[in-house]
Amino acid sequence: MSSKLIAPSVLAADFANLQRDVEMINNSDADWFHIDIMDGVFVPNISFGMPVLRDIAKHATKTIDVHLMIVDPDRYIKTFADLGSNILTVHYEACTHLHRTLQAIKAEGMKAGVAINPHTNVSLLEDTIKDIDLVCIMSVNPGFGGQSFIENTYKKIKQLKEIIDRNSANTVIEIDGGVTNKNAKQLVEAGADVLVAGSYVFKSEDPIQTIAGLKEMIS
Ligand SMILES: O=C(CO)[C@@H](O)[C@H](O)COP(=O)(O)O
Numbered sequence: 001m002s003s004k005l006i007a008p009s010v011l012a013a014d015f016a017n018l019q020r021d022v023e024m025i026n027n028s029d030a031d032w033f034h035i036d037i038m039d040g041v042f043v044p045n046i047s048f049g050m051p052v053l054r055d056i057a058k059h060a061t062k063t064i065d066v067h068l069m070i071v072d073p074d075r076y077i078k079t080f081a082d083l084g085s086n087i088l089t090v091h092y093e094a095c096t097h098l099h100r101t102l103q104a105i106k107a108e109g110m111k112a113g114v115a116i117n118p119h120t121n122v123s124l125l126e127d128t129i130k131d132i133d134l135v136c137i138m139s140v141n142p143g144f145g146g147q148s149f150i151e152n153t154y155k156k157i158k159q160l161k162e163i164i165d166r167n168s169a170n171t172v173i174e175i176d177g178g179v180t181n182k183n184a185k186q187l188v189e190a191g192a193d194v195l196v197a198g199s200y201v202f203k204s205e206d207p208i209q210t211i212a213g214l215k216e217m218i219s
């Protein structure tokens with residue numbers, strides 16, 4: 001992927017002004033909407049579910065990148081396709097039959113992503129990498145926005161890049177958690193293609209400008 005992408009995480013939006021924040025992303029230099037779905041079981045937090053995603057999708061004019069932090073995600077693949085997801089990312093740690101899950105996601109017309117927790121070694125993706133459209137390397141422990149970036153992520157990006165190149169795969173590398181202007185450039189230099197940013201965007205004074213700044217930094 002030549003141009004690098006920014007995906008604001010809607011988890012950090014103001015849910016009482018959700019349409020305003022969705023329109024902000026539509027009107028910004030952001031490339032994707034990143035949507036965090038948490039079930040309170042796979043991660044110790046519950047975010048939001050189908051009705052909220054349905055309403056976001058009604059207004060969003062950009063790619064919808066759904067990050068499922070739920071157990072047994074196979075149960076909801078069709079539902080998320082019907083709700084308007086373009087990319088559906090499941091957690092490696094939540095899938096017993098990852099290969100089957102990836103095929104099921106693609107059969108519903110979506111791109112298939114796999115997220116890995118900070119403790120999960122990227123080498124575990126070697127045998128499925130050609131079937132994976134996107135790997136989301138978690139640079140925080142999933143479950144909450146606003147956490148500090150884990151520095152070991154740079155090493156994981158480089159290792160994953162080697163696996164992708166060795167297998168001639170077309171997999172995109174996404175980094176999720178603690179992304180700011182302090183690490184964005186270095187992440188892209190290490191091999192990242194998509195940066196998810198939640199708090200850094202939404203807690204800033206001017207989110208449109210913050211997104212533009214991030215985008216410029218990585219172009
Ligand atoms: O999936 C997650 C957290 O589990 C992320 O997408 C966060 O929502 C990113 O938020 P910040 O770390 O950028 O605040």
Ligand SMILES: [Co+2]
Nearest residue numbers: 036067176196
């Ligand atoms: Co996420």
